[in-house]
Amino acid sequence: MAAVDAHDKPLQKISDAFKVLASVAQDSQTPDMELASFSRACTHVCPLFGCLGIAFKFAEKDFVAKVQDLAEASNSIKTLQSMIEQDVQNNCVRTAGSHTRNLLRVKRGLDMVRLLFEYMLVTEGSSLRDPASKAYEKALAPYHGWAIRKAVSAGLYTLPTKEQLLVKFNEDEPTARVLMQNYVTACTPVLQYVDNLFTSRDLGTDW
Template sequence: MAPTLLRKMSQAFRELADTVNQDKDMEVKPFAQACSYITDLMRHLGPLSKFAVDDFAPRVADLEAASRSFRSLKSMMRGNIEQNNVRSPGSHTRNLLLVKRVIELVNILFQQIVATNYDDKGDNALPSQGLAAYLAVFSQYHGTGLKATVEFFKPLIPSKAQFLVILEERDEASIVAQMRIIVEAATRITQYIDNLFVAKDLGFDWA
């Protein structure tokens, strides 16, 4: 049986986290590949997906393109610093920061799903948990118009039962197990990226 999307994603994220554990530089190419699975995941979020994918996918594609010039995230950021274009629209470093925030969103969403044991009612329903994760990460960066758009699409986000079928996972235990792996890995990955920004004295509240 071919691995499901969530299994591919959990393996890619775990391998990235392993580089952190081994005190190695995280490479751009596998990072971009891992993030491409988030793009695929977004496509299963109903009408909201086009809005999300149109913003996120080009940033991941930019990082994939950057991997042809830079081996590691650290060297990629150094290249932008040397060119004095870190904060320029479309810079690799700016896209890395914005992609990191989406990883944080996925992390928070999956944490909620794992913590509530895949319960699909009331505040534990996927649309409610998805909105909560979005607000936790992006509330300070997005204006009222964008927040209203996300709120508008909230009722159209699939339920967890539908999500289970869409992702072709066997059962709730299977999907929670993969999400737990991603949560543990994503926490290490985003901390690693935060440390890179701090080490270069760039901060991460500007994009």
């Protein structure tokens, strides 16, 4: 993934995009969330993984690929619900490369960023090692093999400082804190919405 452009505002973009998704997720009158809107919002999250460096290189590549698949699927599938229903009918929900399986992977990536921001907001100092480690252990590590977990653990020592990360985001700390909290708040109902799509069909989410 290319580095963040010098004039880009990735935190502002994901804050705005997920506020829109959250309003859909929380609106009982809305029949379903559009796949195009969801995948477009997720593309704004992609550069954040790249800003974390080699520690999350695998997560970045995996997340970007899965988001791209959902974006391409949105050309012919209107909603998240209809996408899952189609995979259920084709008996390929858990098949590697299926849209539904990729959606689950994307959801975990979004959750890791949510947790990273949560921990960053309450952690003193400049190091991102502890917030990133906690976020990874909770959101992604349970689904990764030993080799990937070891690579992430080693890569944590190469993470940028909080100040360096904010420079990459083209934000000062006060504004960044507001935008990170906005994402945390907005992402939570979106993740719950996606979870419900799985649990309501007895598909589970631990695979």
